[in-house]
Amino acid sequence: MPIFIDRRLNPKDKSLGNRQRFLRRAREELKRTIRDQIRTGKIADVDAEHAVSMPARGTGEPSFNDARNSGSRQHVLPGNKHFSPGDRLPKPGQGGGMGSAPGRTESEDDFRFVLSREEVLDLFFEDLELPDMVKLNLKEILAFKPRRAGFAATGSPTNINVGRTMRNSHGRRIALRRPKQEDLDAIAQEIASLEAKPQNAEMRQRIVALQEEFDRLERRRKRIAYVDPVDIRFNRFDAQPVPNANAVMFCLMDVSGSMGEREKDLAKRFFVLLHLFLKRRYDRTEVVFIRHTHEAQEVDEETFFYNTQSGGTVVSTALEEMHRIVEQRYPSREWNIYVAQASDGDNFVTDSERCIALLDEQIMRLCQYFAYVEILDERESHIFGATDNGTSLWRAYSAVKLRWSNFQMSRIATAADIYPVFRQLFARQPGYQKSGERGG
């Protein structure tokens, strides 16, 4: 009789360790591949499985091998149909003709494999995070989470711990010798059996004695309760403060007439990336989409990304709308507030002044981080380059940037800039402690 072992229920993914080691080894190259793929392809594709080819560097397994194109050798093959000794066959050209006759050509290194969605996003968003995630001091934080912390003698009836209570009651009953029901039953039965028999004095006396004993036990049983208030225990809960990890991201996009199709597309791609990043890395992040022309309006995701609408430009309306929403729904003591704004920078000078005032006086105090992305014409990018000279809004915001350290701004001219700028804006701050963040 052979020994049988059923291994089907063994833990799965025995090779996971090997896969992780492999990905770790190819990490840099895979990261680059994915970024290239995403830069050229659709940005929403980040959120999917990706087929990548085997990285060439670092994953080769060399050994001493014979060179195929040297020396002389003999091949023994089956299935001769019409050859005679001395026949000559032309050698197949590179990768064609007679196929596999002499030797195998396929190499294990030329294949594409699939990275799961999680792996893609992990590689893609590595080293990025929202800056200053924990906003307030712990003592000011109002979010608490109950946590089990032993037992208490007082509490609300819903928290009674039955097991504990019954254990205490049992111990007390034993210690105080509470008569058991069985003892009482035994005496009652004896009395009954004696009464059933013919009576004499001695027996009567015995019945009386038993009756007394019965009464005494019954009294004692009444005095010593089955469950006494002393026994009762409650589950105790400690309210533990939790760091405030609620975050809301405001996406402000300029959709005015001055923004051409190209600019809108770039802005949208930036926001898609931001949206994915938030979904991936943070547990509870709310996203509020606001788009504006000469008036601002909160819209849903679908409208934000896909609807086309046009009009004039009044940037401050978007800031006002955002401020209104914060007041209404996201009290700043409970929420980490982030803002990302994209615009082509065309604005009335007077309105830019108003934007500065809004930011300085109200918004910058409320939010953790404000990122402004300006979408440039490709030609403009040559002119402005890295200088601070620029559009009306850019100049206005430059002044704000000097005053607030949590304000960042950057320019995007081509699709290829999106990711670098995104990285620059959300790169992990050096020396900054991760907290309140959900692990990958």
Place this chain on the structure above:
Amino acid sequence: MASRSGLLFSGSDWDFRTLSRAYETIEAIATEELHLDTYPVQMEIISSEQMLDAYSSVGMPLMYRHWSFGKHYLYQELLYRKGGRGLAYELVINSNPCIVYLMEENTMALQALVTAHAALGHNHFFKNNYLFRQWTDAGAILSYLDFAKGYIARCEERHGVDAVEEILDAAHALMEQGVFRYHRPPKLSSEKQREGLRERLEYEERSYNDLWRTLPPSKDGTKVRETDTMAERKKSLKLPEENLLYFLEKNSLILEPWQREVIRIVRVIAQYFYPQRQTQVMNEGCATFVHYTLMNLLFDRGLIGEGAMLEILRNHSNVIFQPGFDDPRFSGINPYALGLDMMQDIQRISTAPTAEDRDWFPDIAGNGDWRQTLLDAWANHRDESFIRQYLSPTLIRKWRFFVLADAANDPHYEVASIHNERGYESIRSALAHSYDIGASRPDIQVVDVDLLGDRHLRLQHKVKDGIVLEGGSRDATLRHIRKLWGYEVSMVAVDAQTGARLHERSTSQIGE
């Protein structure tokens, strides 16, 4: 119902009771009819994912962790998912007890087939073939792998994954050159001895005293230095040495004890697989012959139904499918097909020989005892000698074998021999030669090193028939050797016939 009709099983579902009954019946018939002699069997039921897993870690149930296994897994998974390759129905480990993996998806008919194939065919071959008996230690391999896995995991904890990976990468590159081909490898030490050895190393590490180094060198030492001629050096290092991993493990001056142990683990595993690579045709042939014979016997005795037999035959014919060289499906000679055909041919020669067979095989033709003839062949041959001895003209004609001569600087292949009177011998010898692992792998040896001088490690590659090494992988491998050796390494290519130096390649030419 199954027992009433006399069948071992009916329907395609299996359970452990049926598996066990099937094994016992098949084993009884195998012992009685084929005189097989096997290790006890341990059957393990696994899922397809676990089968892929075993594939990627060189078919072993226990293996240390390394990224290359992850890479192989991805490759196998890709082939499997595309449908490009089906999974094996079974996997068998040369160990005592013999471990047979059965896939859970197999039907009962397949499980019976696999039991006969692996639990009896392969098992018998492992236990009786001289290569396995002499060169591997079936009883110790599992505990050794367990030790290896644990040891490498501990090294990773202690020295970091990167440091361990570096040594493993280099050692893996030399796996082909990490086996003893000509003399028997030392036996695997028992767990206890290994434990003791490790403790001693740890003690040495703890009690290391730098003072010893400051002692003045003895006067004899300088004398030895003077008389240190090349011949003596070679003698003391037992050069030339074909097992590069062994040489590096024992003589490298820069390796720490744990690094030596890691190299040793890779070397032991390479050595363990060496016999399997030399007996592919025989091993698969033996298992296929056994399952085919046993399944027919079961059917003849009314133990399996017609439906099951049909399923078994269909799978059997898939396994032994051999397309011709010009077929797009051709990917070399199928060892199952060649092995089975040769063994059935031996059966035929010994029971119903033709005049030609009597000519070619006077020893076995018509001896009537095909069982014993096969048992002898299984026990005493490897692929190369088996083909050289038993490939008959009948079979060469049946397979329509021919030999193509392929010279690199010639734009044509030339047909050298075909299946005719003049060709039999040369086809047989060419085919046998192609299964000679020792001859078909590059012959690379350590020839010289001056340990007291510049410590330049010199390797020699004997170039046979003008076949040189592929440049890129050669350089990368030399770089790995340099990592393990710590000093310059060079390899000189020497023509095997004339002894002329063809070229030399040194790590100083390669760069990091």
